[in-house]
Amino acid sequence: MDAREQLFTERQRKLLARHDLWERVTGNGTISAAVMVLAALAAVVCANTDAYEAIHHFLLEPITFGVGSFSVSMSVELFVNDFLMAIFFLLVGIELKYEMTVGELRRPRQALLPMLAAVGGVVVPASIYAFLNKGGxxxxxxxxxATDIAFALGVLSLLGNRVPTGVRVFFSTLAIADDLISIAAIAIFYGQTPRIEWLVCAALVTAVLFMLNKTQHFRLRPYVVGGLVLWFCLYQSGVHATLAGVILAFAIPSRSGVRLNHLAEWLRDYMPDMVDRYDDDAHILGQHDFTHATLGAERVMHRITPPLMRLERMISTPVNFVILPIFAFVNAQVRLVGVDPMALALDPVALGTYFGMVLGKPIGISGMTFLMVKFGICELPRRVSWKQIVGVGILGGIGFTMSILISGLAFPAEPFEMLAAKAAILLASVTSAVVGMIYMSIVCKKKPARRSA
Structure with missing residues (x-):
């Protein structure tokens, strides 16, 4: 038994083992993506049964929260799409900041090719949609x-270690850049006419948040409160309120509150003194000197982890296993009862959405990558083949979360067009996932093991 195990009783060790198992499960992208897909399937089933009316009525029920004049009233559906999704965007913003601080986006030359490929994967699908809907x-x-990071990477992870690391890095960077473009599109093109006074308030709150960062405030509570106020200001301004999540993520410190180069020296000096204060024969409640010393150690150790990382740990599981499944269930209510399936299939919105995702994504991603390499602007990553780039393009057609959110913003008063878009998103995502997985399993064949001499 090692020293760590000796710290706990048998029962506590079992509880810790269960907690470790829970963290492995909730940290698995494939499982979280599967939960979201199951929620979407449940929504489609419920939408085509007698339960639809009750669900639809519930989603239109008003929710009011706030204090006095600083209160907001919205439907359950709007609460999910504007407030809960702001927490999802907060997690997306944390991932973006991580990549820009220590990930692939901190090396512009390496990140340039997948970022430009993401631009191609945005322009071509949008162009296909615009061509099929010209005048409409x-x-x-x-x-x-938009590419759904969680869903797409979850599908890719099913192939295990057959997928080269270079492909995973390329696809992850591409999906993150894709998210940046989608966030910008939502903020610029899908908000209401902005109200200047509330935008000014939002700018002041943003300045306060970054000032807290600048003055090295490492407690999360002021940032969370400021983020809620920022969300309220953006919601009142007409700009899509989910943008508050991204802004808050970039305001939260990513540095440690402790000078880590002096940590080992402090531990050497502090820990022996703390241990000397412990009395094995006395009850812990009576050992005030010892508990006071341990409290000091806890405060220091707590500040080692950057606030950004602490917040990510707090919200990642609720986002992946609660917020995204709720969003999927609320927004995948595709009711086909009484709808002419031929009219739905031939609707230009459905055609533009489906072919934009299934064809536009691989053409845009592969085509832009080819052009950048062909003209010597970028180089293909090591151990990444052109066939694998095509596979990345196919998987890029998996667009669920962002695409459904944008469809609701694009057609708020046109239920048939929204239905056509959502049906096409679901079908295109399934098509891209199945075709992409089959294709990648063929081109990413497992290397044969070397024979021993």
Missing amino acids: ALNGWAIPM
């Missing part, structure tokens, strides 16, 4: 351009 519902041009 052009407002949905951004629907097919």
Whole structure:
């Protein structure tokens, strides 16, 4: 038995083992993606049964929260799409900041190719949609351009270690850049006419948040409160309120509150003194000197982890296993009862969305990558083949979360067009996932093991 195990009783060790198992399960992208897909399937089933009316009525029920004049009233559906999704965007913003601080986006030369490929994967799908909807519902041009990071990487992870690391890094960077573009599109093109006074308030709150960062405040509570106020200001301004999550993520410190180069020296000096204060024969409640010393150690150790990382640990499981499944269930209510399936399938919105995702993504991603390498602007990553780049393009057509969110923003008063877009998103995502997984399993064959001499 090692020293760590000796710290706990048998029962506590079992509880810790269960907690470790829970963390492995909740940290698995494939499982979280599967939960979201199951929620979407449940929504489609419920939407085509007698339960639809009750669910639809519930989603339109008003929710009011706030204090006095600083209160907001919205439907359950709007609460999910504007407030809960702001927490999802907070997690997306944390991932973006991580990549820009210590990940692939901190090396512009290495990140340039997948970022440019993401631009191609946005322009071509949007162009296909616009071409098929010229003179029609052009407002949905951004629907097919988004890639769902969680879903797509979850599908890719099913192939295990057969997928080279270079492909995973390329795809992850591409999906993150894709998210940046989608966030910008939502903020610029799918908000209401902005109210200047509330935008000024939002700018002041943002300045306060970054000032807290600048003055090295490492407690999360002020940032969370400021983020709620920022969300309220953006919601009142007409700009899509989910943007508050991204802004808050970039305001939260990513540094440690402790000078880590002096940590080992402090531990050497502090820990022996703390141990000397412990009395094995006395009850812990009576050992005030010892508990006071341990409290000091806890405060220091707590400040080692950067606030950004602490917040990510707090919200990642609720986002992946609660918020995204709720969002999927609320927004995948595709009711086909009484709808002419031929009219739905031939609707330009459905055609533009489907072909934009299934064809536009691989063409845009592969085509832009080819052009950048062909003209010597970038180089293909090591051990990454052109066939694998095509596979990344196919998987890029998995657009669920962002695409459904944009469809609701694009057609708020056109239920048939929204239905056509959502049906096409679901079908295109399934098509891209199945075709992409089959294709990648063929081109990423497992290397044969070397024979021993």
